[in-house]
Amino acid sequence: MLAAVLIGICTFLFFNEAKLGSMDIPAGIDLRQGIDLKGGIYALLYPDKENVTDEELQAAKAVIDRRLDNRNIFDRNIYVESDKKRIVVEYPSKGGADSYDINELGSIGSLTFREVVEKQVDKAGNYLPLDDMIILTGADIKSAKMEIYEGAYVVAFELYEEGAGKFAEATTRLAGVGRIGIFMDQELISAPSVDDPITEGSGIIRGSFTAKEASNLAGNIMAGALPFKMVARQVNQISPSLGENALKVTVWAGMLALLLICLFMTGYYRLPGVVASLAIMSLAVFQVDLISWAKIPLTLPGIAGIILSIGMGVDANVIIYERIKEELKNGKTISTAVDLGFKRAFSAIIDSNVTTIITGVVLYIMTTGPIKGFAVTLVLGVLLSFLTAITISRTLIRFTLGLGFGRNKWLYGGQGRA
Structure with missing residues (x-):
């Protein structure tokens, strides 16, 4: 029951805005898009002092990088033009040239x-x-x-x-x-x-x-x-680098892949496949909701991280259901087979998820820009895929076992009832 309530709340918040006390919760589909999908701000920042050295400009760039990191803006381009003594900044923005944000970005911050x-x-x-x-x-x-x-x-x-x-x-x-x-x-x-x-x-x-x-x-x-104030002397709106239809095509491709995965899982694993499909769709909804609430710009590398984490969720469910089928072949009852299947698949799922999370953490620490955004969506998705496979899938299967038809072994790839 708790799993169903959680899925219902997150699905509602996926399509609708909400308010929790004084905090506004945006709809999950109201994602902040990255430069490659939506475009953003192009600004030239000049130091508010004379005789600036290259080392000082690099130090200023590092502070601006950290400020954008703290706002979860990973999809950006920042570089120093030493010959012109300025810093070029490109980052995603929902609206037009947001001079307030640019001016704040270049403030000393002392x-x-x-x-x-x-x-x-x-x-x-x-x-x-x-x-x-x-x-x-x-x-x-x-x-x-x-x-x-x-x-x-x-x-x-x-x-x-x-x-x-x-x-x-x-x-x-x-x-x-x-x-x-x-x-x-x-x-x-x-x-x-x-x-x-x-x-x-x-x-x-x-x-x-x-x-x-x-x-x-x-x-x-x-x-x-910052070692000195940076003044924005030129602020322009830039167009998306991948065209207007890039996000639409990617989303449709992801939805088609998800549909095919659900059809395969249902056809091959029967009732557990239906449960896995619900868990995988819940994973996608939870992940998009969290990305939206954290205001992380969605980029194509970020979408790749989401899709890869969905694949990790499918892998976890496959491991569990194969273990359940093995236990049924060994003569276990459905209830016992389900418990043993989840228990004996747990270590394999932990191993694969931990290694992927380690990779994601290293990418987050060692890289910048879109790759860091990919690392965030990947790690977030892997954590959620583990939770959905171990908790939601297990809860839903245990729920079906309480129903009469849920104890038919044929629904689990076996024969007869248990």
Whole structure:
């Protein structure tokens, strides 16, 4: 029953948007497409300083790479044009030239926590960033991520040991009497009052953020600061590199392959083949849902990863059902054969999945761009294929055994009833 409910919920979310509290859940089919399928943004970023060296440009490129990684944008092209002292960036985008994202991508991203003085404010009443009052910098932050706290989007952070010590000293000194200003590129984000000492080495950053703003801020903190600001002087929309019909043709080919697999499994394995077909289709739905929710751009290499993981799911079901048929030939009852089939196939399935996951992890660590996107969809798909083969397939088969017709050995490739 639980498996059926899960399949139903994920299938509904595949076609429909939903809202969970203050969090919007997009429909699974509302995928963010990569440059090769949808096109995106082409921008020329120039350093906001003179006499920039090639080493500094390469360092800036590395930070931009990490920022896009933190936003799950793996399908991009970034390269340095040393002779023109600029960085060329291409990445997928749903809409037209998104100058806000480009400007944010080129911002320095220097985060500081500073003690503020009540009378040191600008014309708008915002606290000024005083250079001699810095408590923490972005380098003191071990991790940062977007969370929902008291119904609002915040950035939760954890400090390294040295930073935790500095923060504990400052909050103990300012508890009940002062404020700490949080600045990004000298601009005030928030200035919370210090009510109690914070000695655990963690905290949150508030600032009336949207989900996107909080996520981007966390990503910029984790990516580190640029050595200088990069200014977008030219931003254009680029066309898809593989043409308008590339995705349509690929999707139809994938659907045809899935249909043929389901027909083969049903014809050869009978009732277990029907169950396998449901599990494989569930795998495809779950995977597309998760890719959509994680906002990972879908590229042709990514689609290849999805298809390959579906193949891994088919392989797992084949191993299980062959074991079940062997147990039936040895005279076991259907119930016993099913239990032994799943149990004895488990180690073989684990071995094949672990080796594939290791390959995917190595690809993710050692590569960039579309290959990293392929690695993400592959690893995600292999994990889901294991869960669907071991849990959903087993649950559905056990359910059919509780029905009268489900105990007919012919449905499992044998003869008679059990």
